Amino acid sequence: MEELHQKVITDADAQQFQQQLAQYDDHQLHTFYDYFHEDLIYIMKSLDPLSIQKLLSFQNIVPVEQYLSIKKQCGTCRFAEKLFEDIRGAGKDTMLGFWKSLFVLQNDHPHPNLVGMLNELTNTGDILEQQTNLDKNGYNLPQDLTACQIQLRKNLLEKTENLEEHRAPGLTTEHESFHITERYLDVIVVSGQHFRTHSRHELIATGGIHEHYLQRVQSNLERISPNRLFRWCHRKRCVPQTVLVSGVPGVGKTTLMQKFVYDWANGKLYQRFAFVFFFKFRDLNNKDELSLAQMIIDEYPYLHNQLDKIFQEPKKLLFILDGLDESKNQMDFKSSQSYTNPHSIETLNVVVSSLVRQSVLPGCSVLITSRPTRLAMIETSGFQRLSEIMGFFPKERETYFLHFFRDYTMAEKAFRYVRENGMLYTFCYIPSFCWIICTVLSMCFRAQEAKSTWTPKTVTQLFVSFVSNILANHCQEWSVDKELLISIGKMAEHGVNNHILSFTKDDLETFSVDTFPHVTTSFLMESGQPPHVSYSFLHLTIQEFMAALVHYLDYSPVRLQKALEEAKSYKDGRGEIFLQFISGLSDSSTRSLLKPYVGDLSSSASKHVIRFLQLSMNQDIALQIPDIDIREVLNVFACLAESRNKALVSSSIGSTRQLNFSEFHLSPLDCTVLAFILQSCKETELLDLTKSYIHSEGLERVASVLHTVTNLSLTENNLRDEDMPCISSILTHPQCRIQRLSLRCNGLTEESCATLSMAVKENKTLRDLDLSRNKLSGKDFNKLLKVISDPACSIKHLGLQEIKLTPEYAKSLLSLTNNTNLTHLNISSNFFGDTGYPHIQKLILEHRSLKEIKVKMNDFSEETEKNLQQLQTHRPDVAIKF
Template identity: 75%
Template sequence: MDEFCGRVITSDEIRQFQQKLAQYEERQLNIFYEYFHEDLIYIIESLDTPSILRELNFRNLISLEHYVSIKKQCGACAFAEMLLEDIRGSGRDAMLGFWECLFVLQNDHPHPNLLGVLDELDQRGDHLEQSINLDKMGPVQPFYFKAFQLHRSILLEKMLILVEHRAPGLTRESQSFDISERYLDLIVVSSQHFRSRPQHELIATGGIHEHYLQRAQSNLERISPNRLFRWCHRKRCVPQTVLVSGVPGVGKTTLMQKFVYDWANGKLYQRFAFVFFFKFRDLNNDELSLAQMILNEYPYLRNQLDRIFQNPSQLLFIFDGLDESKSSIDFKSSQSYTNPHSIETLNVIVSSLVQQSVLSGCSVLITSRPTRLATVETSIFHRVSEIMGFLPKEREKYFLHFFSDYTMAKKAFHYVRENGMLYTFCYIPSYCWIICTVLSMCFRAQKINSASTMVFFPKTVTQLFASFLSNILLNHCQEGAIHKEHLISIGRMAEHGINSHILSFTKDDLEAFSVDTSSHLVTSFVMESGQPPHVSYSFLHLTIQEFMAALVHYLDYSPERLQKALEEAKSYKDGRGEIFLRFISGLSDSSTRSLLKPYVGELSAEASKHVLSFLQKPIEKDIAVPIWDIDIRKVLNEFACLTESRNKALVSSFIGPNKHFDFSEFYLAPLDCTVLAFILESCKGRELLDLSSCFIQTEGLERLAPTLHTVSDVRLTNNNLRDEDMSCIYSILTHPQCRIQKLSLRNNGLTVESCLPLAWAINKNKSLRDLDLSKNKLVGKEFYQLLAFFSHPACRIERLALQETKLTPEYCGWLLSLTNNANLVFLNISSNFFGNTGYPHIQKLILTHPSLKEIKVGMNDFSEETEKNLLQLQRHKPDVAIYL
């Protein structure tokens, strides 16, 4: 994000910006305000609130105290909405002052959305109103108005319905909904990070999801659908070619469907007179013309197509699913294609549209999986973005939409939220569908069965997909016997697809693996799309394909074939074998296999032994190397497989007597924290867990919480923990079996709001002796109450660090009360702001404390004379070491 570095805004630049804005009427400012509204909400939510309010207060636009109170009571989003509405309602001068405020803020807060808004206003301000009106009203279409109206109405009808597939056993039919009612916002961000991914793309994106959400508060550019073809700050242009990437099932096609629906409904980008929507999986013809490609999909445009081509700037081509194209698309192809009626390959046609050599001035929008883009030259695109999927709020909304019963929806979401392994992939809408399907079946079974009958709720991803499959098989059992050979055929084809990067299969592929599409069982896994003769087949989701690829080795065990599959999956540098390995490991668990036993009989126990033996060798080898040479990522991936297997004994035997776990300065994703929690659960009684600078945040801490109490020394230094995380820390410290003796919360984002819950936790805890709260902004009224707990005669804290916590002289008197704590032997209060006025209290503390052995008081704005006096105190108290 180097292009988003801050710069010093000069007074001349501020004056020029003021002069430029002053030329606009209030009506125009209102238009701009509305146009940028969504960006402004996000910017206000993301930037430092005190900085915004100070700037506005400085210009007498708002009451600072009033809006501080509003944010505290209503939250960031409501605060941003109210602030914008109030400024708009205050008239032209207030709006001008607000824009000036944002212009100044880019000095210290160079958020990309802020820079993009200011840049667009600066570069396009004179023509911006015209551009906004064009997107609202659209161009005039005198020649082909009837064709335009027909095309729009057909697309509106086609895109209106959002189909939600339902697994057999839940309902027979797929369910359909109005897209405007069921569509949930997906997070789209500007991104290039798909360029290199050593991990499986679902795991990699799931792992970094919370990391990106945190970065969104500082320097992550958020791109809503109505910004895809708006001014691009990076390229300094209005983009004509846009690339949207996203992992399988994350919602690329749904986003495109909503995009086209909103255009056809008159809500989005009316500058385009025609939008042509294609799926790559349906375009696997050998050769054709661009004109024929359009007419195959929209035959009613035949008589108007040449006239339509005369205005290429009014055309948008959407190509969905580059990864499903059989053709290899080279976006920098040197082959020239200029006549849309000429016959050419799909590669040349698409690359020519992107390069603007045909229909120059048209716009192109392409979607793809990240893995496909890692081998494609994408620099030619004006905007490259990635769908990150659901935020936590949207995940919960999905559950509420899926379950008609509100209580059941909340119960299901709570179950998943509490289970880190299952929650990891909930950023993917299709995964949410699978987990909701399974849980709805569990709830139904729980309701039907007696209270004494246990219902199996999945705890691992393998168990989730085993439950999903058992639900399908249960339905087929009611219709007749299940032919195991059908499942084996599906599994062999699935494995071939994983190994060969194939998501979309042809009729020939199905025949090669004896997959019979006339079987109802097969159609429960495989979807058909396209029109004859260009029909393609794909699994409901990539993860279902990966599960079936793993399952086949338990259905039809061959030592040679299994060994080869394991070695190949392990060898892939792009990580595409990771989820396959986790599934095949998870199926080694007998309780997981038992879910499928009623339908397919016993799954191979020999395959289970084979898999565990295979996993054991590399782990033993990796664990045996010196601690400083361990490849932590590799070891965590291996233990992730064991986590799926639920084999605690095996984990414990691998870890052995090692009492110290040091992950410091290694980024731990939430999924890694789930794996680490399983390791701690399997190997209780560890002495040290160092998680310093691991980017452990809310979700990661929640996943570790159930096991952190088993460790003696827990270091959470420099993890950007917040006040809201204190409830989790409270639960850890107050666990009845808590054995934490040493806890470091040094250098996090804790404020005075953390003081009371921390004080209550310390009061209840019986093991903690050493606490480091340094480099947190703890000052405030509640800090006095925390000090009161530290000063209580019953307090067990022996070592306390309050370095750089913004303490001022008025706190010195309260520090003196620490003399009541006869257990305290070490105190670090350095790097605060006591000054000479605080010296008398510190002097008395040193001289009168009954047990203090060591105190650090340096960097406190003392004069040289005061520092000398402090050192001379050792003459009177020789048993206390004083450090400046």
């Protein structure tokens, strides 16, 4: 994400800001307050407890303890709503004090939404009330234009008021339709382009970033609601006229645009635009040359007579163009080609790029959506706001499951199953993937009622189940047209290799894909009107699955080897999921679901893929080699996880006892994959996860197998107290092998000590524990110290460097003399000082098994340090290190 340059807020700045707001009357302040209400709620959710306390305490705007009690009892949302409601009704002085406290809060919590909100208020306050009223009420138009606008609204309402949802194969051949207000769920839209330069598959890259945001970095995530897309952009310091929304396939770009247009047509959103023109790039593919006027008239013919009059005030116009990635035209938004007359005939590229560059209808607004991969190939600097759809967060995912199943118990069962399966859950941020999962699980649950217990464990198994259900409902006498599936698969593979999502009738004819059979329409969607019809797979992952499946339906050693090598060679990650699918299909039990419909899938293809994986592992897996590409290693691991071939993993990397992922960002999905590898190897000597950015989600996914590791480093992962129960479960596992554990440099406090102490007491294998550079001082630290001081404790090396220990703890450390196994102790960088020296001295003299103690940087005077050095003569067997 693009970083904001944080300015230090001074008292003078805060005073000036308050004086600026004081010029507004009560009504205007209430208008601002209501306008920013959604932002305020979101900001409050991102605040840590200390920041909330500082905010409320500033200038004594509210009784702090009362509201902190509400937060504790009712949660952040209710607390925020109550707080804002009370401040709004408390008078001008309280409201001004609250705004000032928010302004000062930027120093400690420069959340992008907070910075942007205050920036907008500062720069647009004088016109904000006018703009708010305009967005609410719109313009007073002449009678003839009002009639056109009414007709346009009616037309757009008819086009956008219903959402069509595919139904599970076999339930019905028709799509089910719902009113958009009944089924629409908010998706997360954020600012910036996070992964345009990433070399991973776009679905996996976004999934990793998405899960990263679910952790503790939400303070850096600027959320943009649909009604804020054309609001003040503090990064560009302007109200944007050109906005770009990117998102991976199926994440909800088109649905978001549909809801956007519906809300405008319904009078609820952006009434500053008198006319909104909504186009889909795939419907424009048949128009090689056209004028902007003709482009509008073709879609909205009833505007023909008034179009010139509509063009006279471009600032009242919004053009929405959905699906740039589906356009066959390569857009050049930096083109210098002049196009100023909306009635002139030009190529679609020139017409659209001229709208963006404002050379035609200057002052109009433009909103374009696209896949990220397409954006990586074009210049986007002409857009004043770049944003991404991140899809569903957990609450929306759970709501989607409830909408799909319409039965709370069934929805909860399905969501819990997916939540516990890291591979499936990662992709649940994508609405269309949620549909696929729900479709398959609904069938599995029905099958379970019929005494079948099979449910998918991998993404490959999910899609095998999905396809087998399609075939089950469209085949005759347990057979299906295998040649048709081969044709569909070859076309799918051609699309994957060439970034093609939308296919023409010519493409279908080239690959001999017949659109008449129902089985074809179960894979492909048709859009547009004859003769300009296009086809696309229900989702990119279905296209990728069919591209992999074709090699098992029609095995050719040469073609398969070429496909594997090409997929691995792509630097943009387009072959990543294809390789995982083709690896997943190497598992005979996974393939067996398709046998009743297509017969045996090629076992020769399976052996070919396994040989390829073995070779890949030999080439990529030696983690001890300097400069090894960790991402390549993890890609191979992901393929192995899909294959479920534990024997292959064990035989190939069983001798590789050391896995080093230090300073490499492991997403929760990577952790799921790593868990499979560790489970397959069973015994690993070293797993180094130092600075791997593993947070709660990732740790939870890999925790079930970490007990098999002998030497485990979780150093510098920003782990928190809430992660300690997970760590405790690892240490208390009956088969725990961990001898060395580093929790160095995390965010643990004394609250972790009680849980950790119980785990250490139960554990029988731990010999080396490093807790350095955490904030462990507090009464519960003594509980942990008591366990480590027990004669039965096996810990030999103990790291307590820089854990905020003060002089009174020096006496407590004397209890360590009871642990006769302890040989190495690091208590450097604490605050013992000369007051604590007598106890440190006694510890050194009386601990008979101690071989080394580190005591540097403890606020000792020169004289005390000399005394410590002289102790060496009394205990020559102990290395006293400064």
